[in-house]
Amino acid sequence: MEPAFFDQETSTATQAERAYLKLRSxxxxxxxxxxxxxxxxxxxAKFQLGLTPIREALMRLSSEGLVDAQTHRGAVVAPVTLKELADLMATRRHIERLCLSMAIDNGDLAWEAEIITSMYLLANTPLPSDLDDLGAATTWEAHHRRFHRALVAACNSEWxxxxxxxxxxxxxxxxxxRLLHHKAEGARVRNVTAEHEALKDAVIRRDKALAARLMDEHLTQTELAAAVLLANDQQDEKGNQP
Known part of the structure; x- marks a missing residue:
């Protein structure tokens, strides 16, 4: 029979994982x-978990850049900034192009079938009706992620x-x-479904050059749309300061 402290450590680790997954989500x-x-x-109190697992989860999220652990002020959700957005999306464009090229080389019929299936689900999932429609936003995001993952899934590289x-x-x-503010005044008007359909068609045809260009354009449009809304929010905050 193992010592009780092993059971306690296992319980704490399990709670820390639960706290991490809940907070991250x-x-x-x-x-x-x-x-x-x-x-x-x-x-x-919210998650009905111990303080130690909560603190461990916050430290883990801090290492991922999703939480800022401030020495004297405690932890806060990491801010979103125009600088990080530009850096993030530039990096993503490079990685997406590479993954897409590798996937087109390696993809089989099952890969193509998942792209077509995930595109159908995404195209038939409505966008959120307003800012409070988080359920619809989460569903759309899940299908959107599935589609984009399907495009690159055959790259055959875990890393x-x-x-x-x-x-x-x-x-x-x-x-x-962008998703929650797609009806807002000043939001960039896009036909995202058409962008996704064009990407799907280029990838299925194994047209690397076109697929890479369309992916770049798609991600750039997403960046610009988010940047406009983020800049507007920051301007509003400055205007509300005394």
Whole structure:
């Protein structure tokens, strides 16, 4: 029989993983907003978990850049900035092009079938009706991620897919701004479904050059749309300051 402290350590580790997954999901899906303070006691009550697992989860999220652990002010959800957006999307364009090229070389019929299936689901999933429609936003995001992952899934590199996944996770916070504000005044008008359909067709035809160009354009349009809304939000905040 193993000592009791092993059971305790296992329990703490399991709780820390639960806390991490819950917090990470709420940050990525916009339920916890950029700059929002993360008080360990509040999170303990919310998730019904111990303080130690909560603190471990916050440290782990800090190492991923999703939480800012401030020495004297505690933890806050990492802010979204125009500088990070530009850096993030430039990096993502490079990685997406490479993954896409490798996937086109390696993809089989099952890969093509998943691209077609995921595109059908995405095209038939409605966008959120307003800012409070987080359920619709989460569903659309899930299908959107599935489609983009399907495009590159045949790259046959675990490391490339890990990098792709990390970049996509961080992009999601910025994409959520665009998604929830797609009807807002000043929002860039796009036919995102047409962009996705064109990408699908180019990849299925194994046209590397066209697929790479369309992916670049698609990601650039996403960046510009998020940047406009983010800049407007920051301008509004400055205008509201005394």
């Amino acid at each position: 709420e940050i990525l899906h916009g339920e916890l907003m950029p700059g929002q303070r993360l008080r360990a006691n509040d999170l303990q 490339m897919m890990r990098i792709w996944s990390t970049l996509n996770d961080h992009s999601e916070r910025y994409r959520k701004i």
